[in-house]
Every structure is written in C-alpha cells, then in structure tokens.
Amino acid sequence: MYAYTGKILHVDLTNQTTRVQELEPEFLKRYLGGVGLATRLLYDNTPAGCDPLGPDNALCFACSSFAGTTIPVGTKHGVASKSPLTGFVGDSLSGSHFSEMLRRAGWDGMVLKGQAPRWLYLVIDDDLVRFVDAQPYMGKGAVEVQSILREELGDDNYRVSAIGPAGEHLVRFASIDNDGRQVGRTGNGAVMGSKRLKAIAIRGSRPVTVADPKGLMAASLKLIKTSQGPGTVKYRTLGTPSNVLNMNAIGVLPTRNFSETTFEHAETISGEYLRDHYRVKSVSCSSCSIACEQWGVVRDGKYKGAKIGLDYEPLFALGSNCGIGTLPPIIKLVEMSDELGMDAMSAGVVISWAMECYERGLLTQEDCDGLELAFGNEDAAIEVLRKIAYREGIGDLLAEGTMRASERLAKGSEHFAMHVKGLEMPGYDVRSLKTFAAGLAVGTRGACHNRSLAYELDIKGVFDRFTADDGRGKAMVDNENFACILDCLVLCKFLRNCFDDFGPDVAAIYTMTTGIFLTADELMAVGERVCNLKKAFNIREGWTRADDTLPPRVLEDPIPTGPSKGSYVTREELDLLIANYYQARGWTADGLIPREKLVELGLEDIADEVGVDTVPAGQAI
Amino acid sequence: MKLKVEFLGLARELAGDAEAVVTVDDRATWHDLISALADAYPSFVGPIVLPDRSNLTAAYMLNVGGRAIVRDLDVPVQPGQRLLLMFAEAGG
Numbered sequence: 001m002y003a004y005t006g007k008i009l010h011v012d013l014t015n016q017t018t019r020v021q022e023l024e025p026e027f028l029k030r031y032l033g034g035v036g037l038a039t040r041l042l043y044d045n046t047p048a049g050c051d052p053l054g055p056d057n058a059l060c061f062a063c064s065s066f067a068g069t070t071i072p073v074g075t076k077h078g079v080a081s082k083s084p085l086t087g088f089v090g091d092s093l094s095g096s097h098f099s100e101m102l103r104r105a106g107w108d109g110m111v112l113k114g115q116a117p118r119w120l121y122l123v124i125d126d127d128l129v130r131f132v133d134a135q136p137y138m139g140k141g142a143v144e145v146q147s148i149l150r151e152e153l154g155d156d157n158y159r160v161s162a163i164g165p166a167g168e169h170l171v172r173f174a175s176i177d178n179d180g181r182q183v184g185r186t187g188n189g190a191v192m193g194s195k196r197l198k199a200i201a202i203r204g205s206r207p208v209t210v211a212d213p214k215g216l217m218a219a220s221l222k223l224i225k226t227s228q229g230p231g232t233v234k235y236r237t238l239g240t241p242s243n244v245l246n247m248n249a250i251g252v253l254p255t256r257n258f259s260e261t262t263f264e265h266a267e268t269i270s271g272e273y274l275r276d277h278y279r280v281k282s283v284s285c286s287s288c289s290i291a292c293e294q295w296g297v298v299r300d301g302k303y304k305g306a307k308i309g310l311d312y313e314p315l316f317a318l319g320s321n322c323g324i325g326t327l328p329p330i331i332k333l334v335e336m337s338d339e340l341g342m343d344a345m346s347a348g349v350v351i352s353w354a355m356e357c358y359e360r361g362l363l364t365q366e367d368c369d370g371l372e373l374a375f376g377n378e379d380a381a382i383e384v385l386r387k388i389a390y391r392e393g394i395g396d397l398l399a400e401g402t403m404r405a406s407e408r409l410a411k412g413s414e415h416f417a418m419h420v421k422g423l424e425m426p427g428y429d430v431r432s433l434k435t436f437a438a439g440l441a442v443g444t445r446g447a448c449h450n451r452s453l454a455y456e457l458d459i460k461g462v463f464d465r466f467t468a469d470d471g472r473g474k475a476m477v478d479n480e481n482f483a484c485i486l487d488c489l490v491l492c493k494f495l496r497n498c499f500d501d502f503g504p505d506v507a508a509i510y511t512m513t514t515g516i517f518l519t520a521d522e523l524m525a526v527g528e529r530v531c532n533l534k535k536a537f538n539i540r541e542g543w544t545r546a547d548d549t550l551p552p553r554v555l556e557d558p559i560p561t562g563p564s565k566g567s568y569v570t571r572e573e574l575d576l577l578i579a580n581y582y583q584a585r586g587w588t589a590d591g592l593i594p595r596e597k598l599v600e601l602g603l604e605d606i607a608d609e610v611g612v613d614t615v616p617a618g619q620a621i
Numbered sequence: 622m623k624l625k626v627e628f629l630g631l632a633r634e635l636a637g638d639a640e641a642v643v644t645v646d647d648r649a650t651w652h653d654l655i656s657a658l659a660d661a662y663p664s665f666v667g668p669i670v671l672p673d674r675s676n677l678t679a680a681y682m683l684n685v686g687g688r689a690i691v692r693d694l695d696v697p698v699q700p701g702q703r704l705l706l707m708f709a710e711a712g713g
Contacts, residue, residue: 233631233668233680233708240713242630249629249705250687272633312713427713449712459711460682461690493712497679563687 001025002211002515003069004033008041009107009129011122013195014055014114016131023108025516030602032510034078035091036488036530037062037109042080042089043533043606045111048540052084052187053170053194055115061161062109064490067099068208069513070220072227075100075287076490083186084172084194085346085401086422086446088538088547090186093487095285098178101159104204112195121162121199123153126206134198139165142177142189142341149201158201164341166389167193171399173346173424177338180309181285184343186423186445187401211515219509223498227289231497235292239282240312241271243427244320250459251564252429255320256375257352258418258553261429262562265325274310278327283309290494296331303328308335316427317348322355323375333378333385340389347388349424350402351381353417354394362411369393415552420447431554432564433458434468438577439476441548442591444534450493453479466564468573473580481527488526529601532585532593536603536610545590548578588614622647622700624654629707632681635664645698651683652676652694658706669706682709 006028008021031037038060045058059081066074077099083090102110105126119134137145142164150158160178167174167189174189175182183189210216234242247253248266255263267273274296284291293309308331318324318333337344357363358373365372369387371380371394387395397405402424406417418425423446430437439454440447449455454476458465463472482502486493489506499505503520510518535543549555550569558568582589586597595611598604627640643657655677659670666672669681676694677683683691684705 230668230678230680233678234710237631237634242708243711243713245629246707246711249627249707250684272630275634428711453712455711460709461692466688497710 002209003065003103003513004028005103005106005108007107009110009124011110011112011129012114013112013116013120013197016116018129025514028108028514029516029518029522030526030529032488032526033062033065033067033108034076034488034490035062035080035093035484036078036526038078038080039089039091039530039533039537041109041111042082043537045113046082049542050082052082052087052090052191055113055195057082057113057191057194059112059188059191059195060109061102063099063103063107065510066489066491066513067103069210070217071509071513072220072224072287072289073285073492073495074490076285076492077102078487078490079176079183079188081188081191082541083422083445084170084190085187085403088421088446088541088543089444089534090188090191091445091487091534092183092185092188093490094176094178094183095181095288095492096159096178097286098159098161098202100208100286101157101202101204103208104206105202106204106206112192112197114195116196119196119198121149121197121201124200124202126204137198138168141165141339142167142175143180143339145199146177146179149199153201155203158203160199160201162199162341163189163192164339164389166340166342166399168198169389169391169399170194171342171388171391172401172404173343173350175341175343177341179286180338182338182343185345185448187343189341210513212512216509216512219512223495224289226498227495229498232290232494235290235494236282238271238275239292239294239310241274241294241310241315243312244270244315245272247316247428249563251559251562252433253320254316254425254427254429256323257321257349257356257416258425258429259356259416260561261432261559261564263320263325266320268326269315269319269324269330274327278331280307285492288492290492292494296327298328298331301328303332306332306335308338310334313427314344314348317345318351318381321348321352322381324378324381325376329378329382333381336382336385340386342389345426346401346424347385349418350388350398350405351384353402353406353413354384354398356416357409357413362409362413363394367394415556418551418553420550421445421547423447425551428455429559429564430550431557431559431569432567433465434569434573435463435465435472435476435577437550437554437569438468438472438574438581439480441550441574442578442581444531444538451480451483451487452476453483453493466567468569468577470576470580472577473582473584476577476581477584480531481524484527484530485523488530525601529603532598532601533603533606535593536598536606539592539610548591550574588612622649624698624700624702624704626658626704626706629705631708632665632669632706635669636662649698650695651691651698654698655694680709682707
C-alpha cells in the first residue's frame, strides 16, 4: 500500500492517552479518505444520541487520498463530527498543508474524543504526541495563534489547525482554521472547543511514496494543464465572487435575509468591482494549480488595513444578505470571521435574520445591546459579529445559530429563519431553483450547495428552474454522488470539468497513487456508499421525513421583484421532488434505507442498526 | 436589428465594458449573434467563443431575460430581449 499509511491516531483528551488503529487496504478503498473516511470514523466512534458538545462526540480528521503527492488540487482534509448546529452528521473540508503534514507524520486520520481537564494543544511529531498547556493562547485568533505556535515550536514546518474565540465559547457554527483556510461549516470548531483543544500542531518527517511515480507524474502534469483550461476559467479570473453579478442577473442573489433576490448595490460588491478596486493577488490552497481565492485589501477609510481572501459565499452572507453594499466593511467582516474562528456563511445569515427581526420590531434596540441592527448598518454588523464570538449580550442568542435563535425568540421569526436542519442557507435563493431547493432539503448536513451540486441542473438549464416535475430524482442523486466522490478523494470541485472521462481517469490516478486497484465502477460506488452512510448516521440520530424540508419563506413567499418575480416552491412541488429523490436512491417513501440497500453497498455491518425491512418507494408491494 | 448584450465576468474584462450593442440581421439566429460578438471582440475567441465561432465555450452561456438559457443556436433572436453573456459555472 502506497500513499496511505494505514494508521489512524486515536486521542483521548480526557485521559491524555493515544492508541493506533490499523486500516486494511480494502477498508480504505471503500471510503477513500476525506469526508468518506472521516464519516466512517465518526459512525464507528460516536454513540447514538450523544451531546455534540460532550466528550463522547468524536472529532474525526481524514487526509485526502492524494495528500502529499503531485496530484494538483488534491491536498485537502475532511473533518466530521456530530454537528452542534444540526444534531446530524457535520462533515466539512479544507484545503490544507495540514493534510500533507498529517500524512507525513504517519497518519491517514485522527479521532479526537473526550474532554481535557484544562485547555490544551496537541503537538504531533511523527509518532510522538504531546499534550501541552494552551492557557497562554486562550483568546488568540484562529489565524494568529498558528503563527505564534510555529514560532514557539521553533519550526515553520509545523502545520497548525486552530480555533479562535468563537470555538472557545462554543459558538455552534465555529470553524477550524489552517493556513487561512477553514473547516468552515457545521460547527466543528465548537466541537473542538468543547474538548478544550485550542490547536493541533503537526510536523512529519516521512516521505509520501506512490505506487507508480512515473505514471502519476504524467497524470499530474496533464491535470495541471487541464486545470488551466476552459473548465476553470471562471475561478482563475475572478474567482467565485463573480457569482454576485451572475446570481443578481438571474434573480437568485439572496438579499436582506432572503427576502429579495436582486440587490441594488450588487455592482459595488461584485467580483468585477473587487478586481478593479481591492484585489491584490490570487491565492491558492496547498498544491493547487487554479488559485481561485481573491485577496482584497482596504487601503483607506475606516477599514484601512483589512485584508482577506474573498469567496462568494461569505460575500453574499455578509454583503447583500445583510444589505451591505460596499466592499470595505465586507472585507472587514470576513477577516473578523476568520480570525474569530467562525463560519462566515452561518454568521452572515444569522445576523441577517436578526436584522429582519429588528426591522419588524421583534428585537428592540435594547434587545440588541443598544445597537441599531438594521439592514445595511455595517457598524452594527461588525459589533454584533464580535459579540457572537464572545457570546456577549445579543451575541449569545445568535451564537446558537438561526434555528435555535428563532425557536427561542419565536414571535413568528421562524418563518424567515433561513436554514435546513439547522445549517444556514448558502448563497442562492432557491425559490426559483426548484431542483436545487429539493437538493438542499434532503441534504444530510443541511442546506449545503457543495454537497448537493443540484444548482448546476437549474442554473445551466438542464431543468426548467421555475417548475418541478417527475424525473429529476436520478439527476439529483447523480450530482450528489459525484460531489461526494470528490469530497472523499479529496479533489476540489473546481476540477470537476477537467477530466476527459472522470470515472476511469480518476480510478487510474487512485491506483497509481495507492497501489490499490480501483475500477471506475468501484469509484462511482463510493459516492453512493458514503451518501448512504451519512444518511444512516442521521437515521441513527433520530432523523425523520419531516426533517427534509425548507424554510417557510421558501415555501410560502413569492419572490417580490426581479427576473424571478412570483416564484416560490409549493409544498406539493417539494414533496414531488423529494419523492423522486428517495425513489432514485432506492429508499422507502419515508426516506429510510432498506436493509438490502445497505448490504448492496457493502454497509452490511450497519444494516441491522439502521436498515428497514420494507419496499423501496415506487416499487409495487 | 440592434441587440444589447450585458457582459459579466471575463467577458466584461476582455470587452473593457459592461455591455455592448451588437447589430445583426433581422432574421439572425443565436449562432449569428455569437459570430457577431466574436467579430466585435476578437479577444472573446478562445476563452469565450470557440475558435471556429460555432458556439460558446463550455465556460460561458447566453441567458435571456435572466430566466432562460440559450440551448438551440438555430433559433432566431427576438428583438427587445435582455441578453446576458455570463459564466456557465455556479458554485463557490
């Protein structure tokens, strides 16, 4: 076996002990790495019904299959735990040198359990694991502390994953930062904080060897070349911020808490405007040949000096969705989100929810600690973002995430609480993207565009985005499985149009890397297996059909203006599309997984626990 | 007829403008419009328009009125439509 080390490091933070789990090639081939391996480790190491912020929740890291190799855009890691936002599977990804260093240290992944008696950080030097007092670093920013630790450890080769104040204060959407990239969504930073673990510093000395160096180098060079071609031109020119004007033009840009879908200031927060006025350079993740991240710097005014890499999702969440129409405060807000250590998407959406509550009189200025939390008030947004990280005043409510905050406030605010299963919505108003709407509703981690990929079906016109009809289930499943394969390998989704024939090409690359023979069919089966595994985890945690739904605003409020005016998703349309999806998955009409389906996917070991003996949806009894 | 085309992303950068008015025959198809755009903006050829000018590259699409994607290039263009030349890829 090459590339893989075949070893998982288990760390018990309560007792400060470690143990090693050996993995067989056949096991690795079934989950590959990244999200697949992390989810399997989560399933096996987390008891059903545990408190996500308690010691029993396992925080699982897994390297990509290609970490440390010459394959471009493939050195990432996946993290999974039971999400404190959703109570379901919380899987997330990050581009990272951390992944490469974890592998060089001899590990394909880590499982962190327990709760340290006092704040610690881990230092991993190959096989040696040290538990070090983190008290001096408490309150440090998630990015700042990485430099501090590297300096104190005396070697820049250490790669560090760390949480910021938000993780320390158990903000339910806290992130884990490494090298300015984040394991962002679903609150894995809060899980790390609940374990009183401030950071993990890793240094590895082992080479990463591959089975077929010559073949892999040829494949790598080819992929580097195609990653510079038309399939990635959007990402290489303006990066994902180019979505702002695109989404605005077709009437799906979330604006003022998803109440509108066009923003009068879209131009001045666009990728085009960023390039012309604020961009200083494009930045790439580890081993990436695309470099999509656009670094913007504010050179004057009251946000002078603020600088950050901007992607579309934080841009929409803290920009148009909060009614903020200029880039300097958005750059400042995203910079703060990263340093405070929280998911800028969830932060932006929960702030926009609070702004709408304020404008409707459901939250008063007194409730908001004297802040005038109206749409467009950038000063208030900046202050409330800080308050969230430290759970001060109104920030304590918002740190719970949109679902819990709206349930606590009530007063009808649940109607415009924009989440699925507790995870805040991404940057698409899905009232006129109906296939994608259903894709978000059935998402195992909640409202996630990257897990669904169904936006492509609507935006590229594969389906009429304003209608819902039979026959979309298979395409939804195919896109979700494809996204999942990329998340397991891990390959960046921006590479998805860079292969001549994805299955055979990538299976061959995997075999050249690991020496484990993988066919195209086996590769494609991983996507379906891991999607089902994630669903199985949720079923074990008490998922029911009622959890696959959308915010009432999406189901009841027509879009008021713009190109998508009048559109919304009726409950009948959503039910139809979900039924299509379940049927295409081979699940029951209630969305449960038949026992024989789990066996077919090689998940027989969990079939008795979560599988049902029944007839799949759409089949005659 | 004269058609106004809005440019987004790379198209705007290459054109140096946010929109343009393109003149085509009254019976022009979408294919003719793409060809006219390539004539007006030679730098589009390659990254946005295929070298043989037969179609847009996979990276780009034409959207009509913010609501519909142009799929059949042999269909005649209608006057008065809002046309968007935009990246095909979403996601981020």
